[in-house]
Amino acid sequence: MQPEPKHILSFKTALTAGTIRAAADQLGLEPSTVSRNIASLEKQLATALIERGRKGVMPTEAGLLLLDYAQRQSGEMEALRSQLDALTNMKRGAVSIALGEGFVGDFSQSVLAKFSRDHPEISFSLNVGSTDQMTDAVIEDRAHIGLAYDVAPNARLNIIAHADRPLVVVCQKGGKFDAAGEARIAEFSSLPCAFLNKGYGVGAVIADMEASHGFRARAVMETGSIAALKAFVRSDLGITLLPEFVVADEIKAGTLRARKVAVLNFGCGKVSLFVRQGRRLPLAAQKLIPAMSRSLVALNG
Amino acid sequence: MQPEPKHILSFKTALTAGTIRAAADQLGLEPSTVSRNIASLEKQLATALIERGRKGVMPTEAGLLLLDYAQRQSGEMEALRSQLDALTNMKRGAVSIALGEGFVGDFSQSVLAKFSRDHPEISFSLNVGSTDQMTDAVIEDRAHIGLAYDVAPNARLNIIAHADRPLVVVCQKGGKFDAAGEARIAEFSSLPCAFLNKGYGVGAVIADMEASHGFRARAVMETGSIAALKAFVRSDLGITLLPEFVVADEIKAGTLRARKVAVLNFGCGKVSLFVRQGRRLPLAAQKLIPAMSRSLVALNG
């Protein structure tokens, strides 16, 4: 076992003060207490630490060694406190985010980039994958914050904010499957489609739509990669269904076109920002969440 | 103030055990105690150290920092204990002395015997061998104090005292090689000689003499044992060269004769008392050194 800090303090003070009584005064204790503290230390270390003389106390060699140890330990403690301070003042910190596939480009280039500029000492850990994987990561505390599409209601998750982001038909602009105006459900059965897997929220929403609207899409490709979906469309092999913000860059660049589906509430998936129910988050995460939440609400408008 | 060791132990155990209850079992405490110990730590450091979850506890970032601190501190403590052990063993158990071969009889029967009577709680460890071995032993901290013949200058050694002890010719009194008066160099070439090895200071001095005075001794025996040299002479097989004090007992008993060499500064070797440069010696060694030094100075007279 380690020696008691009190004992070491008594020992240290006795040596710097020169006498046990002076140390007792300085510490606001009784000489007997200081004496016993040192004696306890000596018993624990099985060594004489001070030489008791007439004019006070002097350190033995072992005492000098212990003094050195105490000083070093004190330095370690100071370092720890400063590290801890840095942590609580958010001069440092690490936030782990579970991010749905589609958010990588959009979010890391807007919210996270800005937050990172404002708080350069905070580092991020991005965990990218399907909606199911993201919720699992948050539930099992592998990530502080989750952001995913169409998160299933879950008692263990606390949905902080959400935004309606319906699915839109995405096609190559000027390609074989390009068309103007709103898309009709019939197109899904006739045109070649590429979809995300079921584990992804987008895939789950599509499966729901098939069931509720009674159609069967002509799925020629199913993948876990949004990049693969984009490549599918860019190659003019068919169409896909995605939330519009996922392909915002391409639409702006004029390479892809997004068409709303002409059915009320079609693909009414939501983007959800969530944490684990009841989890106390680090300060860095607590500050990041409002920023992400605001950005999400902005998507609603 | 430093945190209590108990608290840190509770904290550390809780994290390694995974749950507070497991830690309580392991430490033989109640879960409440462990919980409170950690809470106290958190209060003192004003930081959350663990995340309380369903399946136990997990360290926060601050917790990881504290864990690192605890581990480092534990290492410091271990180092201190080992230093203390070494110190107490030196003090009460062993002042380690590296003793040149020739000093065994003389010194262990005078200085050491007296010192041992005055300080019965101190025991000695005598490391006997050649001069080179002795200096190495001191340099590498295998011995506290070294005493040897013809120690070469060495920046890592601190020569505390030295005494001129020229070599003398030693022969069997009344034997075939006995003679009166001073010895001449020519005798070394004509008479059978036994010498110490080069590693011994005596051997090195003899080799120097051969080079500087231009003769070649008729060495019929080279050994690392002074007892063997004495036996060589006692058996009347020839002569040897040794510092006089090595054979002081035999000369006093009248069995051997020592003759000075009739050449100025011949075999002007020195006996040196030395410690490692910059070494902080245990108290016992610090007390022994003056005694040995006095004895050495007495040899000069």
Place this chain on the structure above:
DNA sequence: TTAAGCGTTGCATTCAGTGCAACAATTTTG
């Protein structure tokens, strides 16, 4: 819904740590 397991809290108890006073030993002082 029930059961089990987690960490936490309230309360009575205990024991280690503390203060007070007296003591032995030494130096300083009258």
Place this chain on the structure above:
DNA sequence: CAAAATTGTTGCACTGAATGCAACGCTTAA
């Protein structure tokens, strides 16, 4: 030369902090 003063230490009564016990709130698994 002896008394006073100052040193560190020890005996004893006491206080307060740490502990154990039991109950609680909460979450998860069956």
